[in-house]
Amino acid sequence: MNPRRIRPLNEAPERPGPVVYWMSRDQRAEDNHAALHARALARVRKAPLVVLFVLADEFLGADDRHFAFMIEGLRETAADFRERGIPFHLRRAGKGASVADVVVEALGDLGAGALVADFDPLRVKREWKRRVLDRIDVPAFETDARNVAPAWTTSDKQEYAARTIRPKIHALLPEFLADYPPLAKQSYPTALDGGEIDWAALMPDADIGALDVAPGASEARNALDRFIDEKLDRYADKRNDPNADAQSRLSAYLHFGQLSAQRAAWEVRARKPDSPGAAAFLEELIVRRELADNYALHNPNYDTLEGAPEWARKTLEEASRDEREYLYDYDQFHAAATHDEIWNATQNHARATGWAPGYLRMYWAKKIVEWTPDPATAFEIAVRLNDALFLDGRDANGYANVAWAIGGAHDRPWQKRPVFGKIRYMNANGCRRKFDVEAYLERWAPKR
Ligand SMILES: Cc1cc2nc3c(=O)[nH]c(=O)nc-3n(C[C@H](O)[C@H](O)[C@H](O)COP(=O)(O)OP(=O)(O)OC[C@H]3O[C@@H](n4cnc5c(N)ncnc54)[C@H](O)[C@@H]3O)c2cc1C
Known part of the structure; x- marks a missing residue:
């Protein structure tokens, strides 16, 4: 793991106990730098890794459709972690409860010795993180699992435009645009098991209608494969034609972190580097998308x-x-x-x-x-x-x-x-x- 992808969030002294990956933005087991970092940290500390997800009842106006998409995706992600011997804990922050309170309580219950969080520049997520950090005394880290070039290495200020951030990102791609290692299996004490999760009970009751795409990390990979095979070659010429169906439709997967942008970029480069659509697609997927994170961060x-x-x-x-x-x-x-x-x-x-x-x-x-x-x-x-x-x-x-x-x-x-x-x-x-x-x-x- 490139250490520049990680930043310490506090200076708390070393403590024994499991490493907890508080997964929030990047809701996937594979191709996830935060999970890989937490796994590596657990290994060094000779401690188990546990994944924690805290489900908020309300999030920036999200409706039943968004929650349904996320919960279906989480069900697969939880199974993916558990298949690798990594316990997955899901807790709810019900009406009026704060996500930060639930995270702090869970860290206490698990006897956490270190915390790894994924990076998110949105105000609400920063506020959750700040409130958690105020109340814990274990080492905590943040890992940028969303951007190919970690947001804090690309720039320390708000960029004016794509033209100013593009050369900075391009200069970092040889260092950061790489394939991912698999998330290694672990064996852990059963006392840390996350227990059964009643997924059906978490699903919204309302009819969520016809979604544009089916949720989950494996559907996301299928969509990526279909895009590369069937649409990428038309992307440069036709992406602005709403009838041409030349866009990737990956945005929901990327938003919920069910797909890594770095994976998408890597596959395009590895499989169709000379496609007429490759450069245009990577411009949107990396430069424009990372410009947006830069805007929210600064x-x-x-x-x-x-x-x-x-x-x-x-x-x-x-x-x-x-x-x-x-x-x-x-x-x-x-x-x-x-x-x-x-x-x-x-x-x-x-x-x-x-x-x-x-x-x-x-x-x-x-x-x-x-x-x-x-x-x-x-x-x-x-x-x-x-x-x-x-x-x-x-x-x-x-x-x-x-x-x-x-x-x-x-x-x-x-x-x-x-x-x-x-x-x-x-x-x-x-x-x-x-x-x-x-x-x-x-x-x-x-x-x-
Ligand atoms: C007013 C407005 C609102 C938008 N709201 C959102 C939003 O809420 N969430 C969102 O993900 N995108 C948003 N976009 C950007 C873009 O329109 C969508 O990402 C894209 O249309 C999603 O479809 P796709 O995945 O098939 O995109 P593709 O064209 O296949 O692009 C691949 C990926 O590149 C990224 N991307 C593409 N265009 C942009 C862009 N202009 N800026 C940043 N990243 C980009 C996205 O992650 C996208 O999934 C918005 C654009 C406009 C003009």
């Missing part, structure tokens, strides 16, 4: 307009006085009840499946600026819809992309126009030039 206002660059806030402020032809509230947006059929179809697509094509997500977010009284409200509604609808929502990618679409983050000023000021603009004619809008509407326009 910008305390990553999920509001306040985090937007100064030029953008100024121009939007000026344009706030411009007249809006249509105004909608959250419920009207949510119901896909605007006057714009492309917007409604995208919203309907997301509502039905939990996913929407990347090109249309841009249009979808930008139009909200046009139909809300001010850009701060537009930002707030876009984040709320994004988190509620998309399986991959509640993610640094979502916040950074809303900040790009509405707040000009990682972008530059464009020609000034009403309502948008100098923020890059998109319109329906642009969509019509890019793809067969009628075919998309035929499939996804709400049937009223």
Whole structure:
């Protein structure tokens, strides 16, 4: 394990006892640097490794569909750890209970001697971690299992744009973009066994409808294989055509950590390095995705307009006085009840499946600026819809992309126009030039 992927979170003295991997963002057994680090630490300390997952009842507006996807995935991940002799403990932080309290209690019950956590720049996760660290006295570490180049090695500040972070990431890929070793089996004292988990009882009762993808680490690997075999070659040319089905549909797996981006990148490089789609795909999967983590890590206002660059806030402020032809509230947006059929179809697509094509997500977010009284409200509604609808929502990618679409983050000023000021603009004619809008509407326009 490259030590630069790990950072100590405290200076607590060595203590005997099991190493606990508090798994949160990276919900998989294999291809997981945090699990590998915890396993290696356990070996050195001649102590067992135990995995702990604490299920929050509420998370950034996640609905039953998101919980169902996550719980199904966790069921497979728990079995994967247990197959390797690694106990898996799942505890619930019920209504009103704090995840941090439950983690601290579990560490006490397990007699933990060290803690390994996966890295997550989102505020709520940092707050959980901070509250745990305040109350424990065992050595604790954080391991970046999400990014190919660990976020803290790439940059120590908020990057301006893809063009500024790209060379930094590319310089680190020879060091970090490698294959993973398997997670070695262990034998452990049965007293640490996590016990039976009643997965059915954890599943939401509501009908969760037709999800875009089936959950779990093995489904994620299948989806990756299918993408490389069937779509990668078309990715560069066709990914912006919402009818072409050329995107990977890996985002939900990546979001819940059921798939490692490094695994996806490694397989693309190993199996189809000369595919015309390889470079474009790796740009999105590594550069754009790691730019989003950089934004959330270094910008305390990553999920509001306040985090937007100064030029953008100024121009939007000026344009706030411009007249809006249509105004909608959250419920009207949510119901896909605007006057714009492309917007409604995208919203309907997301509502039905939990996913929407990347090109249309841009249009979808930008139009909200046009139909809300001010850009701060537009930002707030876009984040709320994004988190509620998309399986991959509640993610640094979502916040950074809303900040790009509405707040000009990682972008530059464009020609000034009403309502948008100098923020890059998109319109329906642009969509019509890019793809067969009628075919998309035929499939996804709400049937009223
Ligand atoms: C307004 C808006 C909101 C978005 N919200 C989210 C979100 O909540 N969660 C999310 O994961 N992505 C979000 N994206 C980024 C992107 O649209 C989706 O990641 C992508 O469409 C998901 O489909 P895919 O996995 O088939 O992507 P592919 O095109 O196959 O790309 C592969 C992977 O690369 C990464 N990626 C692709 N595009 C971007 C991008 N622009 N920025 C960062 N990473 C990228 C994703 O992890 C994606 O899964 C948003 C984009 C916009 C414009």
